[in-house]
Amino acid sequence: MSVNTTTTDARQAAASTTATGPAGAVKAVSLPEPAAASGNAKIMRTAGIALLIMGLTAPFMAGNFLIFQLTMMLIYGIAILGLNILTGINGQFSLGHGAFYAVGAYTAAIMMDQFGVGYLWTLPVAGIICFIVGFLFGLPALRLEGIYLALATFALAVVTPQLFKLSPFEHWTSGVMGIVISKPEAPLGLPLNPDQWLYFLTLAIGLVAYVCARNLVGSRTGRALMAIRDNPIAAGSMGVNTALFKSLAFGVSALYTGVAGALGAIVVQYISPDSFTFTLSVALVVGLVVGGVGWLPGALFGGAFIMFVPNIAEELSKGLSGAVYGAIMILMMYAIPTGLGGLLKAALTALSKRSKTG
Amino acid sequence: MQANTASAPPQLAVRDVVVRFGGIVALDGIAFDLHKGEILGLIGPNGAGKTTLFNCLSRLYTPASGDILYDGNSVLSRRPHDMPAIGIGRSFQNVALFQRMTVRDNIRVGAHAASRSDFFSDALHLPWVRRQEAAVDATVSELIDYLGLGAVADLPVEGLPFGTRKRVEIARALAIRPGVLLLDEPAGGLNHDEVGELGRLIKSIRDDRGVTILLVEHHMGLVMSISDKVVVLSFGRKIAEGTPAEVQQNPDVIAAYLGGPAE
Numbered sequence: 201m202s203v204n205t206t207t208t209d210a211r212q213a214a215a216s217t218t219a220t221g222p223a224g225a226v227k228a229v230s231l232p233e234p235a236a237a238s239g240n241a242k243i244m245r246t247a248g249i250a251l252l253i254m255g256l257t258a259p260f261m262a263g264n265f266l267i268f269q270l271t272m273m274l275i276y277g278i279a280i281l282g283l284n285i286l287t288g289i290n291g292q293f294s295l296g297h298g299a300f301y302a303v304g305a306y307t308a309a310i311m312m313d314q315f316g317v318g319y320l321w322t323l324p325v326a327g328i329i330c331f332i333v334g335f336l337f338g339l340p341a342l343r344l345e346g347i348y349l350a351l352a353t354f355a356l357a358v359v360t361p362q363l364f365k366l367s368p369f370e371h372w373t374s375g376v377m378g379i380v381i382s383k384p385e386a387p388l389g390l391p392l393n394p395d396q397w398l399y400f401l402t403l404a405i406g407l408v409a410y411v412c413a414r415n416l417v418g419s420r421t422g423r424a425l426m427a428i429r430d431n432p433i434a435a436g437s438m439g440v441n442t443a444l445f446k447s448l449a450f451g452v453s454a455l456y457t458g459v460a461g462a463l464g465a466i467v468v469q470y471i472s473p474d475s476f477t478f479t480l481s482v483a484l485v486v487g488l489v490v491g492g493v494g495w496l497p498g499a500l501f502g503g504a505f506i507m508f509v510p511n512i513a514e515e516l517s518k519g520l521s522g523a524v525y526g527a528i529m530i531l532m533m534y535a536i537p538t539g540l541g542g543l544l545k546a547a548l549t550a551l552s553k554r555s556k557t558g
Numbered sequence: 559m560q561a562n563t564a565s566a567p568p569q570l571a572v573r574d575v576v577v578r579f580g581g582i583v584a585l586d587g588i589a590f591d592l593h594k595g596e597i598l599g600l601i602g603p604n605g606a607g608k609t610t611l612f613n614c615l616s617r618l619y620t621p622a623s624g625d626i627l628y629d630g631n632s633v634l635s636r637r638p639h640d641m642p643a644i645g646i647g648r649s650f651q652n653v654a655l656f657q658r659m660t661v662r663d664n665i666r667v668g669a670h671a672a673s674r675s676d677f678f679s680d681a682l683h684l685p686w687v688r689r690q691e692a693a694v695d696a697t698v699s700e701l702i703d704y705l706g707l708g709a710v711a712d713l714p715v716e717g718l719p720f721g722t723r724k725r726v727e728i729a730r731a732l733a734i735r736p737g738v739l740l741l742d743e744p745a746g747g748l749n750h751d752e753v754g755e756l757g758r759l760i761k762s763i764r765d766d767r768g769v770t771i772l773l774v775e776h777h778m779g780l781v782m783s784i785s786d787k788v789v790v791l792s793f794g795r796k797i798a799e800g801t802p803a804e805v806q807q808n809p810d811v812i813a814a815y816l817g818g819p820a821e
Contacts, residue, residue, distance in 0.1 A: 412682065415683040416677065416681045420680060420691070420694075421681075422680070426656060427659070430657050431656055433618070434654035435667070437654075438670050438730065439640075439672075440639055440667070440670055441639050448677055494658075
């Protein structure tokens with residue numbers, strides 16, 4: 201009896217306050233109707249399938265160099281996906297993911313070069329090693345937040361390439377000389393050239409990585425990570441072991457980036473410490489922000505941005521390519537400050553609103 | 559009912575808790591019992607130590623001496639994130655929700671301690687994880703109905719009216735399935751009608767769900783109308799304990815509130 205009155209009263213209270221409150225009024229307008237919501241999901245699914253078909257057919261129409269570029273785009277996308285789990289979902293900032301990329305790349309290269317391990321086996325090993333490195337780095341990072349964490353991760357990005365140059369490790373890393381890797385052929389007599397094969401391998405790994413990330417975000421673990429991002433004390437009071445989850449988020453994020461690094465080493469066929477300067481870490485952050493922080497599909501667009509836009513800038517002006525790149529970036533941030541993810545969300549909201557009124 | 563519960567061991571026992579911040583004694587030997595099915599109002603003027611005690615109960619602070627027992631076991635060795643599993647849920651004074659998550663996801667986080675999973679199983683969305691999610695969703699849907707949050711269930715919390723967010727927070731705390739629910743000034747910022755509404759809600763949580771309630775509150779009308787027992791703090795000491803009627807007659811309480819020698 202009392203429950204009944206409570207709930208109806210409460211509902212009325214909610215309705216009246218939603219209608220009158222200024223913030224509530226906006227929300228009330230954008231209340232997703234079930235039909236509109238499923239319409240949006242349909243648009244997203246159609247777009248996803250179209251992208252996948254493009255992705256599957258592209259290597260048969262493009263030249264080898266473009267295929268290589270598309271492969272690198274996917275690789276950066278996987279790395280940005282990892283960064284997104286850490287920054288977008290868990291709210292921890294990293295300016296040092298280039299370091300995990302480098303560790304993954306060196307793991308793969310050393311295993312192939314020194315121990316003759318098959319390239320496919322290097323990927324899980326690079327992932328596991330980077331998970332451990334990331335988790336261990338995440339432990340001291342627990343004491344740091346915001347810009348202080350950014351500085352600590354910045355240090356990681358600066359130090360790591362130097363470590364690979366050190367003489368005690370030279371036997372394995374070949375120091376500044378770097379390591380040359382031979383390009384793998386397509387297995388099982390598949391009618392693909394090596395570039396096409398590596399492209400499809402990367403695409404498959406990228407898809408698995410994306411599906412896993414999506415599952416993770418939509419699960420108990422993902423909700424715990426987002427709860428920590430939004431309010432760590434309240435998350436703790438709900439039973440979330442914030443220290444453990446933050447360290448694990450660092451580990452998983454590094455795992456993604458490490459697998460990307462290993463793939464990158466195999467695809468580029470050469471690594472040296474100077475392939476992984478601080479610029480790489482910054483590029484990954486740029487890709488994250490351009491794609492949309494917290495929006496997982498944004499990783500693909502972020503990867504495309506950091507792969508292709510510098511080239512476009514170079515074509516526009518050879519001498520001032522850096523300046524042009526910077527200008528494009530500033531324009532992007534003015535035009536879509538929330539990244540492509542934010543733009544898409546706004547567009548879909550506007551679309552569903554129009555379909556409701558029209 | 560009072561006589562019945564008084565003989566039973568207390569569900570939550572606060573034993574001579576002392577908290578010091580530097581030279582200031584914030585809590586000076588506070589002791590009281592909370593029995594199963596009771597609503598206990600904890601009141602006192604500003605700076606009396608109510609929130610400090612609250613933070614001891616949710617393990618954000620550790621007392622310098624004294625003990626806090628839940629079902630006879632000390633909770634002082636537990637960490638804050640262990641408390642939901644023990645059976646203690648809480649709300650926050652200024653509403654501490656997860657702003658960018660939906661109402662539904664906020665309440666789902668409340669079920670975190672009552673469920674199990676790991677990164678690996680969640681990433682692969684294994685069948686047992688799916689079954690558990692279905693069970694969590696059923697609990698959460700029931701709470702959304704119970705608190706009348708259906709219309710806003712899939713909206714992000716930020717931008718919702720304050721009264722609605724307060725209810726989301728109570729729903730999230732109930733998702734813990736607590737034995738004892740700690741409410742920190744739930745009436746703060748609510749208008750007259752909403753406070754009456756809240757009083758009925760708190761009573762129904764106790765009556766229908768069998769949840770014991772510790773209510774820290776400034777709103778005298780609310781505390782006096784729904785509490786079985788009231789504990790009054792002033793400057794870190796317990797100055798009175800009893801039924802609302804007894805406490806309202808207590809000269810020390812009147813002095814503490816209206817200004818006596820202590821002021």
